[in-house]
Amino acid sequence: MENGTSIIELIDGTEKELMKLGYRPTPVKVYQRIWKRFRNYSAEHGEVKFSEEFGAVFLKETYGWPNESGNKNTTYMRNAARAIRLLGDFKQHGVVLRGKRIFYRGWEEHFGKTLDEFKRHGTAVGLSTGSVFRIEQVLQKFFEYLRMRDIQSCDVLDCKIIDGFVKTLAGYVPKTLSVCMFALRAFFDFLFETGVTGENLRKYVPCVRNVRRRSIPSVWSKEEAKQIIDAVDTASPIGKRDMAILLMISRLGMRQSDVVSQRKTKVSRFTYQKDD
Numbered sequence: 001m002e003n004g005t006s007i008i009e010l011i012d013g014t015e016k017e018l019m020k021l022g023y024r025p026t027p028v029k030v031y032q033r034i035w036k037r038f039r040n041y042s043a044e045h046g047e048v049k050f051s052e053e054f055g056a057v058f059l060k061e062t063y064g065w066p067n068e069s070g071n072k073n074t075t076y077m078r079n080a081a082r083a084i085r086l087l088g089d090f091k092q093h094g095v096v097l098r099g100k101r102i103f104y105r106g107w108e109e110h111f112g113k114t115l116d117e118f119k120r121h122g123t124a125v126g127l128s129t130g131s132v133f134r135i136e137q138v139l140q141k142f143f144e145y146l147r148m149r150d151i152q153s154c155d156v157l158d159c160k161i162i163d164g165f166v167k168t169l170a171g172y173v174p175k176t177l178s179v180c181m182f183a184l185r186a187f188f189d190f191l192f193e194t195g196v197t198g199e200n201l202r203k204y205v206p207c208v209r210n211v212r213r214r215s216i217p218s219v220w221s222k223e224e225a226k227q228i229i230d231a232v233d234t235a236s237p238i239g240k241r242d243m244a245i246l247l248m249i250s251r252l253g254m255r256q257s258d259v260v261s262q263r264k265t266k267v268s269r270f271t272y273q274k275d276d
Contacts (some may be wrong), residue, residue, distance in 0.1 A: 002084075005049070005050070005091065006048050006049060006050075007038070007039060007042050007047070007048065007049065007050045007087075008039060010050050010087050010090065010091055010270075011035045011038075011039065011087065012037075013090060014086050014087055014090040014096065015028070015031075015032065015035075017090060017095070017096045018031070018096060018268065021096060021148075027079075030079050030083070031079070031082075031083040031086065034079065034080050034083040034084075035083060035087075038055075038058055038083075038084065038087075039064060040238075041062060042054070042058075050087055050088075050091055052088050055084040055087065055088060056084075058084065059077075059080055059081055059084055059248040061083075062080070063076065063077050063080040064077060065077045065078075065080060065081050066081075081260070092167065093164065093167060093168055094149075095145065095148040095168075096148070097151065105140075106144070106147055107140070107143035107144050107146065109149075110143075110146075110147070110152040110153065111143040111146070111154070114154060115136065115139055115140075115143070117190075117194075118135075118139070118187060118190050119132055120187065120237075121190050122135065122190075127186075131265050134179055134183065135182075135183040135186055135187065137183075138179065138180045138183035139183060139187055140186065141168075142165055142184070142187075145165045145168060146161070146165075149161070151166070154191055154196050154197065155196050155197060157191075157197060157201055158201075158204075159201075159204040161256070162184070162204045162205065163204070166205075166206060174209065177208040178208045179206050180208070181206065181208050184202070184205045186200040186203050188200060188201040188202040188205065189202060204224060213217055225246075225250045228246060229243070229246050229247070229250065232246065245259055
């Protein structure tokens with residue numbers, strides 16, 4: 001929707017979109033009550049246009065969201081936050097982004113066969129079962145986005161469509177974004193290789209830098225390592241297991257992954273002797 005859309009028009013458009021998507025009457029009524037309060041709040045404060053900042057102020061003053069008292073956010077508060085987020089999503093993308101718990105597969109009519117073909121292709125080129133599954137989860141969201149934009153075929157995809165979908169992923173952590181971009185590139189490679197698209201659309205997928213290590217690893221001094229080892233109670237099986245792990249790390253220099261790979265080895269097979 002246009003940036004100049006009023007709050008009243010935005011609420012009306014979002015409500016119609018929910019009806020179009022087949023949302024159940026109960027949650028829609030909950031959102032309608034919250035939007036009514038938001039309209040009244042906006043009128044009292046002289047705000048006509050919607051903004052994320054104003055929505056956040058409304059949630060804080062009216063519903064106490066987010067809860068900073070240390071207690072959990074209530075369902076009442078989460079519904080209010082969801083209602084305002086729906087307005088923000090519809091304003092920015094022109095579509096309503098579905099939550100994880102909503103399993104709607106309306107995209108299957110036009111993209112179900114394509115997804116099945118991609119899954120077979122992924123297995124054939126050596127992708128692991130886990131990779132194919134993760135890519136499938138991302139593509140389901142992508143296909144749902146296309147369906148909501150009335151796009152019924154992959155041969156009309158272009159940079160604007162891809163950019164629009166990527167914007168719906170705003171707020172995801174870098175690791176999740178990295179997985180999503182990997183999934184899109186793999187899918188666009190498939191579309192190009194099978195002749196569905198005339199160019200490889202992977203070049204329009206942004207790069208997301210996923211830094212795996214965010215801190216300098218800690219190091220034990222010789223004295224600290226000895227104190228830790230001396231503190232282990234080896235009278236119990238668990239203590240013996242812990243002792244074996246600590247000795248592998250401190251004396252053999254084994255990495256965490258090396259220790260984990262030995263998880264099937266019984267503790268009773270290890271022998272050790274403390275330093276004097």
